[in-house]
Amino acid sequence: MKRPWQGQVEPSLLKTVPRHDPHNPLCPGATRANGEVNPHYDGTFLFDNDFPALQPDAPNPGPSDHPLFQAEAARGVCKVMCFHPWSDVTLPLMSVPEIRAVVDAWASVIEELGAQYPWVQIFENKGAMMGCSNPHPHCQVWASSFLPDVAQREERSQQAYQSQHGEPLLMEYGRQELLRKERLVLTSEHWLVLVPFWAVWPFQTLLLPRRHVRRLPELTSAERDDLASIMKKLLTKYDNLFETSFPYSMGWHGAPTGSEAGANWDHWQLHAHYYPPLLRSATVRKFMVGYEMLAQAQRDLTPEQMSSSYSGLSRVLVAVATA
Amino acid sequence: MKRPWQGQVEPSLLKTVPRHDPHNPLCPGATRANGEVNPHYDGTFLFDNDFPALQPDAPNPGPSDHPLFQAEAARGVCKVMCFHPWSDVTLPLMSVPEIRAVVDAWASVIEELGAQYPWVQIFENKGAMMGCSNPHPHCQVWASSFLPDVAQREERSQQAYQSQHGEPLLMEYGRQELLRKERLVLTSEHWLVLVPFWAVWPFQTLLLPRRHVRRLPELTSAERDDLASIMKKLLTKYDNLFETSFPYSMGWHGAPTGSEAGANWDHWQLHAHYYPPLLRSATVRKFMVGYEMLAQAQRDLTPEQMSSSYSGLSRVLVAVATA
């Protein structure tokens, strides 16, 4: 953190976004790339991504002739979920009931796509710095015919911990963090937010329910309201950290779904990861490059330094709110 | 690749860099952050990083009280290697004998630091987009008291392949790519450059010797000359691809060193990875975000599409050369 920085400076993040733009394919009433017209939605809105990375009918690559050249079809669907009819809001600027509607829509899409697919990945890329190509508040949902790499790794670790210690890894982990109080960011009746012991992204956090919950649809109404409220608090702290609409990628992980949904997945605990890229200010980011790509993650801040940066910072930023 | 792009556009990459800047700590004769004055070097120049991420005397974190909270001291040294006394050149603009001097300096630093440390990671972050904070042509060398994550993964895969098939994974892999000819970028008497079957970064390549070589210092003089020449060709193709000084992170992987250097590491084959970020043009990059961070790498181009983009493109770009 002491290195002089002469490197890349990001373009300023606060652009004025019009509340409604009839040419933005995510807005109510707009025409999308495939010619479909969006409804005049006034809450959340889920539709098929017009440029899907996964398709239900991906062709089979055929048998392999060599152990080093193995390929398999990756099948699935990609959806987009708008959080709100307005383009000039973000989750932290939405009301708690509006965020609660997003939580309900997340739970429904896991149920709907999870009926067929073993993994349904909900993720939000927020901000141009995180590859988001449209400022309208939205997330994506990619359901796949296979367990992706990260899901496989989480499955192995949680499975191994359960069989050695007889309880879910993340239940014991959350309890320990509550006792140690070194990396906590927020706690509420039903939820915890902490900087995980293994954090590598600056200001990375983990959002966990206190109760043992395997998947989003299992959340009670009280847990959903409380989730909306703690998300608003966390994202407001993020916006305040560098006084900017804070970029990140986030996503939910829960027990696998699909035809094996009925198996024993008690070693899984639902959680969300937040990976923010900003390191020193609204315009200087952490680059995960050279050493990180070729050897190992290198962190510029310890998790304990990160979590202490969050104290205070709970006022809603008016500058961001009205930008 | 068909998605409309309204996302982040990178600042233009071609800035005029002065050949010599007495305030740039990487230039000959300049004073560095610690007060030391650089020699008036006229070839390569190796020195200790003034802001090292690894230090030889990192304190021990002490015994852990819980299986989920395990930490170990990461010890090591970080060095910087300038490739050339001028700030306004890059490897592809240097002469083959000048690049050969860099290859020799790489081999020496592996010998020097490898006498003590089990892993010596040479890597170059090129371009502001890849977190490079100084335009002077240079790479870094981080030696560590442990095998980093990626090294451990390569160790496991190469070890497993050797014990199943009785020969090094990357020897068989290189031979297969030479036969299949679908992903080759360049071949020379002693070297191959190909887009690996598993490539995820756009225009990612793997540089491999044809002979079984475990570490850089084992390269013969003829192999080193040929390496300098094929690197110049590869990096010139990169510059030509989007007519810009092409950003990337690259690094060398070879058999572990240190006190275990004498063990049997015959399953290792020396290689370099190139990871370039540009996807569609000199200003639009691939973002490894959301789905990639939370689930699995998603590639916008197939390796076969990437490798066919390289044909031609071997003229040295005068615009870049004189920028």
Ligand SMILES: O=P(O)(O)O[C@H]1O[C@H](CO)[C@@H](O)[C@H](O)[C@H]1O
């Ligand atoms: O050492 P530098 O050039 O200051 O820093 C660069 O390379 C490091 C090693 O890959 C990264 O950790 C930094 O994020 C990056 O900006």
Ligand SMILES: O=P(O)(O)O[C@H]1O[C@H](CO)[C@@H](O)[C@H](O)[C@H]1O
């Ligand atoms: O789907 P989008 O918003 O066009 O694209 C964004 O998210 C994808 C999934 O994380 C990434 O693969 C792309 O690199 C990124 O730009």
